Amino acid sequence: MPKTIHACRLSVLSLAIFSTFTAQADSLSAVETLEVRGQREAYRGDFDYLKSPEAIFEINSQLIDSTGAQGLTQVLDLSSSVTRQNSLGGLWDSFAIRGFFGDEDVPSGYLVNGFNAGRGFSGPRDVSGIERVEVLKGPKAALFGRGEPGGSINLITKKPSYESASELTLTLGSRQQRRVEGDVNGALSEQIAGRLVGFYQEEDSFRDTLEIEKHGVLAAFRYDHSDRSTWSYELEYAKQEIPFDRGIIALQGNFDFMPIERFLGEPGDGPTTTEVHGHQIQWQYAFNDNWRLSSGLAFRQTELDSLSSDADVSPSRQKLYYDGKTLTRQHRQRAYDTDQYVGRVELSGELSTGSVVHNIMLGIDYDRFEFDRDYRVARAPSLSTMPSDEQLYALNIHNPVYGQFTPPTPSPVTVRQQNQWATGIYLQDQITLTDKLQLRVGGRFDWLRQTTDDRLSQQSAKQSEQHFSPQLGLVYMVSDNWSVYSTYGEGYRLNFGTDHQGQGFEPNQSESSEIGSKWSLFDNDLEVTLAYFDSEQTNIIVADIEHPGFDSAIGKASSKGVELDIAGQLPADINVWFSYTYLDAQVEKDSIDTGLYVGIKAGDDLLNIPDHAASLQLSQYYRVSGRPLTVGTGLQYVDERLGQRGSDFYLPSYVIANLFAEYDITDRWQVKAQIHNLFDRKHFTNSYTQMWVQPGEPRRIQVSVSYYL
Template sequence: MKPLHSACRLSVLSLSLAAAFSVCADNAIETIEVTGERQAYRGNFSHLQSPESLFEFDAELIEKTGVTGLTQVLDMSASVSRQNSLGGLWDSFAIRGFFGDENVPSGYLVNGFNAGRGFSGPRDVSGIERVEVLKGPKAALFGRGEPGGSINLVTKKPTFESSSEFELTAGSRAHRRLEGDVNAVLSKSVAGRFIGFYQEEDSFRDTIETQKHGVMASFVFDQSPDSTWHYDFEYAEQEIPFDRGIIAPNGNFDFMPIERFLGEPGDGPTTTMVHGHQLNWLYDLNNDWQLSSALAFRQTELDSLSSDADIAPSRQKLYLDFQTLTRQHRQRAYDTDQYVARFELAGDVTTGAIKHHIIVGVDYDRFEFDRDYRVARAPKLATNPTDAQLYAINIHQPVYGQHTPPTPSPVIVRQQNQWATGLYIQDQIALTDAFQVRIGGRFDWLKQTTDDKVRMQNASQSEQHFSPQLGLVYQFSDNWSLYSTYGEGYRLNFGTDYKGDGFDPNQSESIEFGSKWSLLDNNLDITLAYFDSEQTNIIVADINNPGFSAAIGQATSQGIELDVVGQLPADAQIQFSYTHLDAQVDKDSIDTGLGVAIKKGDDLLNIPENAASIQLSQQYSVAGNALSAGIGAQYVDERLGQRGTDFYLPSYVTVNLFAEYAISERWSVKAQVHNALDRKHFTNSYSQMWVQPGEPRKVLVSTSYQF
């Protein structure tokens, strides 16, 4: 990015926040603050009453640890594992071993909306109040979702107390970040919140630089004691170089330095953009019933040129001389629009001695995906091509710009639209003070159209899908309960088969048993769970029709999870997560990307058998001021790194340190050291030719001012 453009964007951000603060200063009006809000789809249940597993990260923990990306936050949950992020262009994750379509970003919820789809780049977590890992299929309420669970982002909302905070961060590899948060009281019934960020940094990877900036604005209007309106706006842009990582032939992770970039700097960065709107109305009909209705719109764009290793043995010269890398040149232009509407009624009904907590609603989701994907591949080695024809680079002594990039040809030029209208109901029945039953289900009317401009085919697909759920909770005491639950999930698959028809939806089902404790005066929540899940209609290669795909793949996942969250004695905080997972292929098939055989019993890609994460922090008083210090650690077991092979990524442990000291009531300083022991590690891969190295030690220092 040009320095002038960077300076202009930084100035605009600063002026916007300053203007918002001036409004805040001129409108300091006392009023009653609303401190809580029922979430749509979810209902109000305590930790012990809910027959499901949930793991949360609040804004305080996120800010303490100094992470700014959604993927890094999710690393702190052992139930979530990184997947193929397409060279760092988006967030991609598996929950409980299951992931969706690896050719598109993993979807997430925003304030309960299915409004996190699209190509907006890795999500920055500024403006996020809480990240929730909702485990197990959730289609009975949310509808379309990732097969292993859902991620819900709860955004920061305005309050009726004026405040502002600015934070400036600097760190390793020219890391520079400015973030501001202004809460303005605009009148007795209206408040606004304005959050912005600007970040630039280099990378430990040669030639790599990233830049991102964004603004989030939200408003609350207390129309009356019973009626409240919320509006949220999101806008962000990023420049991210496409980077497939390093090569580790035959499992040799020392084959080349982790710093070496094998792409082409001349391709320029991938650019992503997102802008979105959410409008929510909450109305209390009476003390027992509440109406919630909402609208959302989100638009994303991604434009990219990339040069990366060709993984086909028939074209890859590196397999012959271990120095000349055959590359392919690719071009992407993706655009998405999403429209969401929801209408929900929730409340309590008592019939005799039995109490019902009922949620009933209807929602609508439209997703438009315009995809233009082009590729230029090298000739096969059997034709004796030149290095220029191979678009090759010497991995030991790379010379960038040596060969003219070939012109990509259309592979996928397609407009795909999805519609989903759903009707859902959930009733959690308190049969006694100790025993509760949750019964629910959702019926969806689904439609998908595909306009394939390469194959000159149009396809239309209609589905009707019912997703049930059942849960049982028995609370033995004030601090202990047992639960079991059954649920199903689904998501529409993109693309068409050899006949031009749409694929059957990807489906999952899971049964779970668990125990929950609330200890230390309900300050410490513990969940121990066992789950057994199955995923069907996974996209694999069509054996009978080469060059096409079929939705016939299957996988299973069983595991044990332990989550511990809360406050320990002596004012210490803990966030602990452990997962033991057995995730395997359940049916012989052929992989679509590599064309290799996948056998029943094979491990799933990038899924560790054991994973654990812990964050510990302690509060102190130094010179009369507050000091917080903590340590975090993550363990990830070895993982399959390429389907159809015995190529595994090595296990690793990383340690993070963080501290914050309040110099005064307004000023504070923070420091974080990520990967403090500087451990060499690898976070995920797709093949031996595309391996993502983890970041070496990184030190960040920041100062913030509140007023």
């Protein structure tokens, strides 16, 4: 089916759903409904901003909508504590928090409503259906279990309510971007509310020959069984067709070596296809005003299928290093499947022992992750054999002719089934010792198990671990709007793969100490957090020197720095979001890189981690012809970063400016516009090697029209 017809049909379908759902909600508008009740966020506790001994940066739906960000990576750019990492040619979201990242060969994990739910291969996350994004800094294993070493990203989805509200948005933008999104919410009965969000998007890339197409549906239902009992269910489905794109080549640090538009892969490989099916069901029960039970189950299934042609980085095979024009390529095939099952039960509440008040969370959870990986590669012969251009699967980077050679057939490299199980119990108690002093103590004990079945070597491995993760925090209220805090936490994550003996690796571990100060200003409209942290990460996977071809979990790194986050409203109807981070992140132990097999020395910078990063978003509210108008600007600064381990190859620093505005034409019609990269600055967001450098997007203009009912 032609894409334009597909888009039209989906648009008609969206309108039909929009109309039907709205009509159903309107038919119930005259029915007496239950009072709207707030739904407490599960698994995080209910702590005042000033009394929480941790740094959190929230990016709400207002900021997401205003800036026009449509993917999770673009949203996380608004937090300077988060930096982009190797996304495997744009196939998934990959990021570091406070300089630390997990496994480069799999997507970065994130939470959805407190559930571990981002470990699979669902492609870059679209933010439709997301109410806000929380950047939870520092290790969170004591509460959530295994996770990314520098912190956690928690996505809070849009919840249904009994108030009828519907929205249909059409977006047109540069490079033939076409996007339609619908959001319908309302009462289905006196006790049931529902919400449906759907989207479809297609566009051309600024990279030659590449196109992107994606669509998805998110549905949520809420059933208020009684004043004390609430059930909720959420469905997630998305499918994407995205190109595998390793970017450009910046040979010997020359970023003008080739145009940023030039694609070095093979259009005939077709797009990479990703698909996700997810379900969450939760039950919350209030025993009384102080005690609540939160429980939930989640299941998420993802698939990724890909063919790709990209630059070979080995000097023994790469002809480009010698003649400056002939690119040796490898042909790769991937078929990844994951299933994840999560269960969680938590009891939380408050009790007093004399003059001391305890705010307690006690819980147990279960997490099962199944990863079926089939990875195949065809590589060229060594240059010493004098191979032909066809044997090199070569491409002239200055005058590419696609489809010139038949792609070689990939051979199996990794065909493996890996399963992980984790069962944990945790306890957190925030103790109010006096009106000014609070102490948080907590810990978590996990029973971990992992099995690996290697179908190529016909070897199997089993691994069992027990792990305790403590946390400790202290908060002192200097005044009603000023607090200081200190905290300590640890984190862990199981490492994928096996060593030379076929045994699983020791878990990757991190620990962090932090001191900070928080202010709540202008009648609590503005929140300010200043923090200093010092972190260490151990058991990082590196190459095994004594057993070539195998890996070992002996790597070590450190990260320390200062963060300043400001978010809220200033006088004169000015909204501000500001985030600045200074980072000193480096290798702490000599080792060998697993991908390029180059030496890494203690004191080397960590890959793609800038010393300085900042993001500023400012907007102001006006009234024009009696209607509300919001105009804003955004700036993002990223310092230079190491672009290839074991080298002096650095990506240049950059500043990107954006503009955005929204105007309510009537009560039901709104128009929005954004200009990203206003001055069309050439910049590079991340890299793995000088042969795989990701260029940032040139200027983009987007205009959206929304209809509200």
